[in-house]
Amino acid sequence: MPPEESTGQGAITVAHLAPELTRGLYRDMRTARDLDTEAIALQRQGVFPAYVSVRGQEAAQVASATALDPARDFVFPTYREMAVALAYGVEMVGYMATHRALWHGGLYDVMGSRFGAINAVVGGPVPHAVGWAVGERLRGDQGVAMAYFGDGASSEGDVHEAMNFAGVFTAPVVFFCQNNQWALSVPNERQVAGGSIAARAEGYGMPGVLVDGNDAGAVYAATAEAVQRARTGGGPTVIEALTYRVEPHSTSDDPGRYRDEAAADRWRRRDPIDLLRTAMLQAGHADEAFFATVDAEAARRAEQIRDGVADAPEPDGSELFTHVFRETTEELTRQHRTWQEEVEL
């Protein structure tokens, strides 16, 4: 059965979660959705050179980030983790500045927020997470590294090496794969031999969990369990959150050239925010008044972040030449001088 047929089984439940927790999940998912829409508009207006949408992946991102402790843990994101950043408490104007290419890796404080710089190297954050996790163990601290990666990244050598190393050294790391079924234009079946990313965990000596990535409650429970295991010395876990990339890969992509939009439409109808809202109403965790208030607040916050990033000043162009070498070279100094003369013309 192709992956897109294996979920879509209607409703989800949040009866196993505290009402306040589900209200927080909803607030962050709603805000991320609105900010995502604003970001696409900013790209259309020429403010962002490009943007990668997280639409449809809000449950996977927000619920996994909510299971972490931002005071102790450390997140290693890809380029598509805006909703993780938001739920984890990263300063969002500084985060979105990355998409405006305002400064190397954005304007937020990577070390202070314990959220790594956006990493566009597919699979790149995964060995970094394992290195940090092994260091954390050696220090005797209780932090957990969260490695985000995609289905496409799962076939990179870096990811295999990192998982094996983590298994051998019982590193406190969670390998969180958002299987959105596309690696740009390459579908799962041409990317994942064996049909399952979670199943690979066995070969690395760790548990592997397949979870419905559009079910915020299920993602939260699976991640909380994996984080707890890592924190208490039980080693790493692979979580495969099965979801779907309903938007193009990025604002520069045209999926009409390589996929049938009927599958994307089926997944659009299984929207993680709608599923959570219905489940919360059913569980009695919130009423219509709650949703009206939170939806309005989310829209306002997304607009504030949009305005903040659109109005942020351009960096000083001479920074092109700083942070390249500790002691600059003659050639770089010459280039800097030429650049200075040209801008002063």
Ligand SMILES: Cc1ncc(C[n+]2csc(CCOP(=O)(O)OP(=O)(O)O)c2C)c(N)n1
């Ligand atoms: C090492 C490397 N190879 C290739 C690319 C080009 N590239 C950018 S995104 C992408 C697809 C990644 O797919 P996946 O890991 O599933 O993440 P998704 O974009 O679906 O979130 C590719 C091949 C890259 N950035 N880095």
Ligand SMILES: [Mg+2]
């Ligand atoms: Mg993918």
